[in-house]
Amino acid sequence: SYVLTQPPSVSVAPGKTATLTCGGNLIASKNVNWYQKRPGQAPKLVIHYDDDRPSGIPERFSGSNSGNTATLTIARVEAGDEADYYCQVWDNIDHWVFGGGTRLTVL
Amino acid sequence: EVRLLESGGGLVQPGGSLRLSCVASGFTFRTYALSWVRQAPGKGLEWVSTFSGAADKTYDADSVKGRFTISRDNSKNTLYLQMNNLRAEDTAVYYCVKDGIRGSPGSEFFLDWGQGTLVTVSS
Numbered sequence: 001s002y003v004l005t006q007p008p009s010v011s012v013a014p015g016k017t018a019t020l021t022c023g024g025n026l027i028a029s030k031n032v033n034w035y036q037k038r039p040g041q042a043p044k045l046v047i048h049y050d051d052d053r054p055s056g057i058p059e060r061f062s063g064s065n066s067g068n069t070a071t072l073t074i075a076r077v078e079a080g081d082e083a084d085y086y087c088q089v090w091d092n093i094d095h096w097v098f099g100g101g102t103r104l105t106v107l
Numbered sequence: 108e109v110r111l112l113e114s115g116g117g118l119v120q121p122g123g124s125l126r127l128s129c130v131a132s133g134f135t136f137r138t139y140a141l142s143w144v145r146q147a148p149g150k151g152l153e154w155v156s157t158f159s160g161a162a163d164k165t166y167d168a169d170s171v172k173g174r175f176t177i178s179r180d181n182s183k184n185t186l187y188l189q190m191n192n193l194r195a196e197d198t199a200v201y202y203c204v205k206d207g208i209r210g211s212p213g214s215e216f217f218l219d220w221g222q223g224t225l226v227t228v229s230s
Contacts, residue, residue, distance in 0.1 A: 096154035
């Protein structure tokens with residue numbers, strides 16, 4: 001089965017840039033989606049199709065996908081960005097796959 | 108405004124059954140893929156099942172295949188998840204999710220989420 005690997009945690013100071021990675025075999029051949037999950041809230045889609053932002057998501061959120069790594073970049077990080085972030089792909093055997101998630105801590 | 112309202116969660120003994128419902132509004136129900144996603148306490152997101160919109164196909168995670176059945180009633184704008192032979196590891200908040208692309212034969216991305224319903228499997 002297809003596996004997505006995310007670092008368990010990333011820390012960043014307010015105003016700096018956070019880079020969250022999602023590793024998978026030839027992930028560049030797949031569309032990657034990213035979700036933000038805050039405690040007690042439903043998950044929220046922040047990036048779809050590698051680098052598209054849904055309506056209402058700030059331009060500070062961007063995505064890229066190349067080789068074996070997809071990346072979610074959050075510029076000018078704010079305290080409100082602190083959350084768990086999950087990447088997601090559709091594998092080749094009709095399954096959705098989530099990464100294990102990265103906890104973003106704003107220092 | 109899209110609304111997804113889950114119900115049917117609760118406490119059930121191992122080996123028991125439960126049926127979750129998700130009543131939807133604010134969009135053309137039959138034209139979107141719908142899914143169930145769960146999150147166990149202290150764990151990450153786990154995809155459970157998807158019912159496509161245009162192609163009338165269903166997809167299930169290996170962890171629930173043969174035990175859970177996803178279905179939809181387009182006349183009632185309702186998505187269901189029949190859960191049988193429940194195990195302790197099925198304990199989680201279950202989210203009803205609407206896809207982002209109308210008329211797609213499959214599933215593209217999870218745009219709209221309900222608030223979730225808690226299922227606890229314990230004796």
